[in-house]
Every structure is written in C-alpha cells, then in structure tokens.
Amino acid sequence: MEAASITAPGLPRTRHAGDRIGDGLLYGLTALAAVLGVLVVFAIIWRVADGAWPAIKVFHVGFLWHTQWNANLNEFGAREFIIGTVVTSFGAMLLSAPLSIAIGLFLSELAPPAIRTPIGSLVDMLAAVPSVVVGLWGIYVLAPFDAQHVQPAIHDVLGWIPIFGGDPHTESTVFTAIVVLTIMTIPITSSICRELFMGVPTELEEGSIGLGATRWEMVRTVVVPSVRGGVVAAIILGLGRALGEAIAVTQVIGNFIPLRSTLFASGDTIASRVANQYQGATTNLQIASLIYLALVLLVITFLTNYAAQRVVKRFEFQRTGGG
C-alpha cells in the first residue's frame, strides 16, 4: 500500500527521471563521439611518429637531406622526395591559381544566372572524380598526349631553360604529374574563390562600375583586393591537397630517382613513394623509413593547412577590425 502511494504521484517523477537519464545519455554519447573525433587526430600523429621511431633513431633529422634510398645498403633519405613534392605541388599551384581565380570570377561576375549553377556544379564534380581514375586517365590519355604534343611544343620554345630541357618525348614525367595535380586542385580552389567573390558587396561593385570602370578594372581594384586573404587561403588549401595526393601522382610520375633538373623526366614525391612501396618494404628499417616519410608529409600538410587558417584569421581581423 505504501509503495503504491509513493509511485502513484510518481508518474511525472518517473518521466522526469527518464528524461534526466535520456538527457544525460544523449549528452554523454555526443560528447564521447566529439572527443573520439578529436582524439583520432592525435592518435594519428602519435601512431605515425611512433611507427617512424626506429628510423628516426637511426637517421635523425639528417633523413630530410640524405639523398639515397637504397634498401640493400639500408640507407634511406627523403631529400629527393621532398624536392619532388615541392616541385610538383608548386608547379600545380602556378597553373591552378590563375585558372581557379578566373573560373571563380567567371562564375560570380560574368556567367548569366542560367548557366551559373550548372557550370559551377560541373566544376565541382571534377573534384568527385576519384584520384585513381584521374591517374588511369593520366597514364593512358594525358601522358601520351603530353609526350607527343605539349612537351615538345614547350621544349621548342623554352628548351633553352634547363627545366624544359631533356627529352620532351618521355611519357612518365614530372610535368604530367603537375598537370594532373592542377586538374585535381582547380575545383577546390575555384569553388572557394567563387564563394568569396559572390560575398563582395554589390554596392561596392556597382559603385566602381558607376564611376566608369570596366568590368576588369572593377575586378582588379575592388573584387579581388577585398577578398585577397581568402583567395590566398583558397590557394593554400589547394596546395595542401596537391602535397598529399599519392595515387594519381604515383601512376603518372614514373617513380624514379634521382631527380633530373628537367620537368620532362620521371621523378617521385613523398606521397607517391609511400604509395608505391606498399608491398616492396621488407626490412623493419625500411618500413620505419616509409612511415618516417609519411610523418614528414603529415608535418608539411599540417603546417600548410595551419598557414591557411592563419591567413583566414588575419583576413577576418582586418575586415572587422580595420573597418
């Protein structure tokens, strides 16, 4: 009897208890998931550094500028791959930055509204093409085309510059890797640029046109300067993608060291070397050296993305603080 008298008015109370448990449970679960998501980042850094430790102990920081990668002699160094990564990524940036800005401008300022969305979606879909498919296309369509037409044409005009020297008919080249990376970074950079340009206040643009500027002068003096920081960040984000791309590059670049001084020869990058050696590593030291390479790549891309974040922060500060 007594028990019933306690539970009868307890109906709302049990509901409250259930809600308390439900609220707590949902809070706990979601917080746990968020913590796990953040922990993965640190787990990745920790595990990769830990896996690289045997190689770090043997080669120390000298790994970064040692030129040899010889499994028979147990000599491993990253220099050639770092150079390859820097050359391919920055080469791709040189091509993709102006193209991406131009595409962003076309989609935000020039294109009639009717074709704006479809063209924008098509450019975005370029980003959805898997890298292994881009690489397959790179080997059998782009590389032969480069070797027969593009590279000889550049060589004929600019062959006196060492980086365009060598045999322009080579198929697996650093140059083709640069083109592939350009194709893969354009959708990333251009879609951010488009968003930035669309965000420029219309009054500013109309004011500039009203003062008699041509559209190009408006873009050069109003649109681009007002979002310069964002454009730089967009380019750096594209760079981050280019630095880390492994599969498509390993398919077209030829995986060969030593690097030559010309773009029309085979090469290798950090990511492509790691991808290419997936089964080739036999000794523990070689595996650790590969993981060391991955660690170097991790640090480089981390710093790159951090730089992009800083640029965005500074840019936002200027915009709000500078009035």
Place this chain on the structure above:
Amino acid sequence: MDPQALSLKATGRARRRLVVNRLAEGGAVLAAAAAVAVLGIVVWSVGSRGAGALSLDFFIKGPSSDFFSASGGGIAPAIVGSFLLVGTATLIALPTGVLTAIYVSEFAPRAWAQQVRLWLDVLNGFPSIVIGIFVFTLAIKTKVPLLGIGHHQSALAGGFALSVIMLPLIARSAMEVLALVPNHLREASIALGVSKWQTVIRVVLPTSLGGILTGTTLAVARAAGETAPLLFTCAIAGQLVDWNPAHSVQSIPLTIFFDSESADPNLHQQAWAAAFVLIVFVLVSSLASRLLLERSRRKAGLSR
C-alpha cells in the same frame, strides 16, 4: 570634317581599357570552359574505353585465372569488397559524425564547438595515404592484435581507415544542417515540456535528415573512390568473392590501380571498365545528393 572624329568609337586609352577588359573576360570564359572540357574528356575517355567491356559476366565473375584468356575476367570480388569496406566505414563514421555534430550544435559551449570544428578540419586536411599508414601502424603492424583484427590486413582495417576519411565530411555537413534548423522549433518543443533528448531525436534530427543524408552520400562517394588508405590495410587479397570482413578483400579502386600499373593489356581493359563502374557510381551519387540538397534548401526557404 573627318567623320571619324565625331564617332562614339573609343580610341586611345579608352580603347585599350576596353580591349584589356575583353581579353580578361575571354580568359575567364576560357578557364571555365577548360575545366568543364577536362571533366568531359575524362568521363568520355573512361566511358568509351570502359563501357565496351561491360557485360553480365563482368559483374558476377571473378578475375580470369587463365593467364592466356582474351579478357581480364570480372570484378565481382572487388564489388563485394568495396561494398564491405564502404559499409564498415559508414557504420563507424555515420553515428560518430552525427553524434559529434549534435554535440557541437546542441550541447557544446562556443569555445568547445570551435575546437571540435578546428580539429575536424585538421583531420580533413590529412593526406589519405597518411591515414592508411596510421591504420597500418595501429592494427596491422602492431604486435598486440587490436579488437582481434590485428596483425593482418582486413576489410575491417580498411573500412576503419575509410571511416577516418568520412568522419570529418559527415560531421561538418551535419553541423551545417543542424545549424539551419530554426530555433523556434526547438523552443516550441521545450515549451511543450518535451525534454532535450526527445527534442533532439523527434524534432531536430527529422528536420535535418535530408541534409545529413546528402552529406553521407557525398562521403560514401568519396570513400568508394579512395585508394591510398587501402594500400597498407586491405591490399593483398584472394581472387574469390569473400564476404568475411575479417579477411582482406579486393576493392574497385585497388583493382583499377593494380591493373593500370600492369603490363597486360587485358588488364588495362579491365581497369577502364572498373573505372567506368566507379565513376558512374560516384558521379550519380554526388549528382543525386546535390539535387537533394537543392530541394531541401528550397523547402527550408519556403517554410521560413
């Protein structure tokens, strides 16, 4: 008097400005056209080379064991493998990602929410090959088997690697849709005496379901095409259809990768056909999710 002196045609400096303007506009149009053309050429190359090799056998048979046969055989084991890998990845990443997004949008103080966003962006920026190496050191190279799947490559390990790639994509897109849910819906629910967790499950989640599905579809399309994370975690596999996720399985991206590097022209043919299957899947799903998003955005715009 010279009739040209009266014409409105721009001359001198004004003319140069107009010409420069035309050139700049032309350059922008050309750049956009080039990007669209590259997409067209890639899709057409894959379609024209791959579609011809498609047949029923291609989907239901394994790779040809006969070295001298005229064709490379089918990719049934790779299709099943990719299904297992992406399925595992989605089972891990979807709940984790959505719960993370709920934490950020419904519970977290602003500073914490910013931190979670920041680290998810960092995770998104990690190269996929590094994530493959991470799972390799975690579950395959380590002496102590983790969760009983350690020490050898498996679909579970590969799926886990893919889930790390999917997690920031799903979480970030879910955060964006949860932020779009109008606050008056939450307030109405709370005002009716409904508890927070029921508000989240009965009001917030159903409202944003379309957007979450869109983000998930995009993440699945991305994961289905990822090759690098599988190289160290799920690359050495048998030739037969294998439904056991504890085994290492074949996958469509790795089939394309290995076949493209092979010297056998039959395998090149198979690579193109597999690439065709993959690209159709990826493009159709990202197109579908894009349309879904458009639709849900329009609905959201109308209801407000």
